[in-house]
Amino acid sequence: MGGIKGQSSADYISSAFIFSLAVLFTFVEITSTYYSRSWEMTAANSKMDAEKFAYYLVKNSGNWSSNPFNSTSIAFGGDTINETRLQYFMGMPYQTAQNKTRMKKNFMVEVRTLPSIGVMSDISEFYCNSSTVDINLATTVNSTLSLVIIGGDYPNRTMYVSTTIGEFHSFSDILPIGPFNLKALAYSGDTYGTYEATFRVIDC
Secondary structure (H helix, E strand, O other): OHHHHHHHHHHHHHHHHHHHHHHHHHHHHHHHHHHHHHHHHHHHHHHHHHHHHHHHHHHOOEOOOOOHHHOOOEOOOOOOOOHHHHHHHHHOOHHHHHHHHOOOOOOOOOOOOOOOOOEEEOOOOEEEOOOOEEEEEEEEEEEEEEEEEEEOOOOOOEEEEEEEEEEEEEEEEOOOOEEEEEEEEEEEOOEEEEEEEEEEEEOO
């Protein structure tokens, strides 16, 4: 009888252990699913708040006074953003901007100037090393164009740098065999444009 009791105790302990593991894994799965869903809901709500905030800034005109800090609410409104108002907004202390926009939640605003100068070229995919590589570039407005070309197979790596002014720009030089990367930055006043391309010089 004693042996039978010992066997029953071992079976009970094994069953209880397996049951405990099952409960533990079930609890972990439910918890991770809950927190995952909670995070997704939080992210969705944050995105919605950000979209509402952006819509408010763009669509509402606010009631700007001669002293923006005395305005009860601020927004940019209109088809274009008023640069002066934007500078006032970005220069305000965080708490002041939060009060003026009537936002109860914390937020972070980034301002970026997007490229507005178009840069085009007649670049080809391949060039022969037996002739001069000629590349012409054009900008949509009269601007300063900084051009960098770097590449070539080792050890014949080379770099070409130039700066030209106008609407039409050109590069002409004999390059070694290998892949090349071309990057160009056009700028005029506060506006800019970028261009990037790759090409290869082959033996022919």
